[in-house]
Amino acid sequence: MTMTRAYRGGELKEEGFPVEQVSDFLADEDTTVWVDLCEPTEADLAALTEEFGLHRLAVEDAVHEHQRPKLDRYDRHAFLTAYSAEFDQENGQVRTSELAAFVMPRALVTVRKDDRFDMAAVVARWDAEKDLAGSGVAYLLHGLLDYVVDGHFEAVQALDDEIERLEDLVFDDRPDQAELQRRSFRLRKSLTALRRVVLPMREVVNALMRRDQPFFDEATAPYFQDVYDHVLRASEWTESLRELVSTIRETQLNLQSNRLNLIMKKVTGWAAVIAVPTAVTGFFGQNVPYPGSGSSLGFWMSTLAIVLLSALLFGIFRRRDWL
Template sequence: MTRTRLYRNGVLESENFPLAEISDFLVDTSATVWLDMCSPSAEDLARIGEELSLHRLAVEDAVNEHQRPKLDRYDTHAFLTAYTVRLDAASGVLEKSELAAFITERALVTVRKSENFDIDEVVRRWDAASELAKSGVGFLVHGLLDYVVDSHFEAVQSLDEQIEALEDLVFADRADYRELQRRSLRLRKSLVTLRRVVLPMRELANALMRPDLHVVDDTMMPYYQDVYDHILRAAEWTESLRDLVTTIRETQLTLQGNRLNSIMKKVTSWAAIIAVPTAITGFYGQNVPYPGFEHAWGFWASTIAIIVISGTLYVLFKKRDWL
C-alpha cells in the first residue's frame, strides 16, 4: 500500500499518483513530493532507492526492524528512524510503532513497519497548517516529527496517571502485594522502553535543525524549536517517573518490612504471655510433692500467678505498642 502527494510552490496539486511519475516531478525545483509505504518488501525499497539515489545502508536500515531512533546523513539525503508509542491502560504495556524516513532535497519517503503508525493523523496536521507548505520538505518533516513527539507526551502522561494510582494502592489498608509487584514491574518495564525511544530524540531534533542540512528554513525554525521543547519535557518527565517508580517500589518493600516486624512483635508477645501458664501448669503437673501439693491453696496460688504474671506482661507489651 502506497500513498503519494505533490506540492508545487506550497500548494497541494496532486495525490495518489503512480510511483513512476515521482522522478518526473522532482525535476521541477518548485515541486515537493511525499511517498508513503507500509510494510514494503526489500525489492520495493530497492526500486525506490534506485529511483531516488538512496544509499544502500539506509535502505537496509529501512528494511530491518528495531532500529535506534536516529538521523543518519548521506551525500544526497538523510535517513531518519523514530517510534510512536501508545500505553495500554489496562495492562500497563507500552506498544511501539516504528517509522523510517528518507529526507531528500525535494522529497520525503516514509516507510511504516505496520499500520499501527497512524499516517492519516500526520496528513491531517499537514492539511491544518497548509500555509507553511512553501517550506517544502521541512514542512513535511515537521508534521511527522510533531505527531511522533505528541505520542511520546501522551504516553508519559498516561504513565504518570498509572503511577499515581499505584501510589494510592501502596498505602491502602489491605493492599494486594502480588498485584502491586506485577503493576510496578510492568510500569517500570514500560518506562525503560519509553526512555529508549524518547531520549535519542533530542539528538535527532538537534541534527535536523543544523543549518548545513538545509531541511529547516527560517519560517519553520520556531516550529522545530517548539517540538524540541516538547522533546526535552518528555525526556525529563520520563526520567522523573522512572525515579518515582523506583521510590514506590522501595517504599512498598519498606512498608512490607515494617508490617512484618509489627506482626512478629505481636506473635512474640503473645507467645511470651502463653508461655507463662504453660510453665506454671507444667510445674504443677509434676509427679513429685511440691508446695501446695494435694491442697486447694496450691491450685489457687498457681491460678493467681498465671493471671498476675500474664496480665503484667500484657500491660508492658501494650505500653511498648507490641500488641
C-alpha cells in the same frame, strides 16, 4: 499501500498519484513531494532509489526492522529513523511502530515497517497547519516529528497514571504482594521500552535543527524548537518514572519488612504472656507442699496469680506498642 502528495507554492495541488509520476512533479522547482510506503521490500524501493539517488545502506535500513532512532547524512539526502509509541492499558505494555524517512531538499519519502503507524493522523496535522506549507520539506518533517513526540508524551502520561495507581496499591491495608510485583515488573519493562525510543530523539531533533541542513527553514525553526523542548521533557519524565518505579519497589520491600517485624513483635509478646500460666502451673506442679496444697484455695490462688501476671505483662507490652 502507497500514499502520495504534491505541494506547489505552499498549497496542496494533488494527492494519490502513482509513484511513477514523482519525477514529473519534481520537474517544477517550486514543488515538494511526499511519498509514503508501507512494508515495502528493496525491490519496491528500486524505482525511488533510482529517482532520488538513495544510498544503498539507507535503503537496507529502511527495509530491515529494529533500527535505533537516528539521523544519518548522505550526499544527496538524510535518513531518519523514529518510533511512534502507544501504551496499551489492557496488557500494560508499550507498543511501538518503526518509521524510516528519506529527507531531501524537495521530497520526503516515509517508509512504515507496519500499518500500526497512524499516517492518517500525520496527514491531519499537515492539513491543520496549512500556513506552514510554503516551507516545503521542513513543514512535512515538522508535522511528522510532532506526531511522534506527542505520542511519546501520551505514553509517558499513561505510565505516570499507572504508577500512581501502583502507589495506592502499595499503601493498601492488605496489599496483594504478587500483584504488586507483577505490575512493578511490567511497568519497569514498559518504561525501558519507551526509554529506548525516546532518549535518542534528542540527538535526532537536535541534528535536524542545524542550519546547514538543506531543508532548514527560518519560518519553521520555532516549531522545531518546540518539538525539541517536548522531546527533552518526555525523556526527562521517562527517566524520573524509572527511578520512581525503583523507589516504589524499595518502599514495598521496606513496608513488607516492617509488617513482618510487627508480626514477630506481636507473636513474641503473646508468647511471653502465654508463658506466664505455663510457668505458674509448672511451678505449683512440683511434688512439694505449697500454700493451699490439696485444697480449692490453692487452685484459686494459682489462677489469680496467672491472671494478674498475664494482665501485668499485657499492660507493659501494650504501653510499649509491642501488642
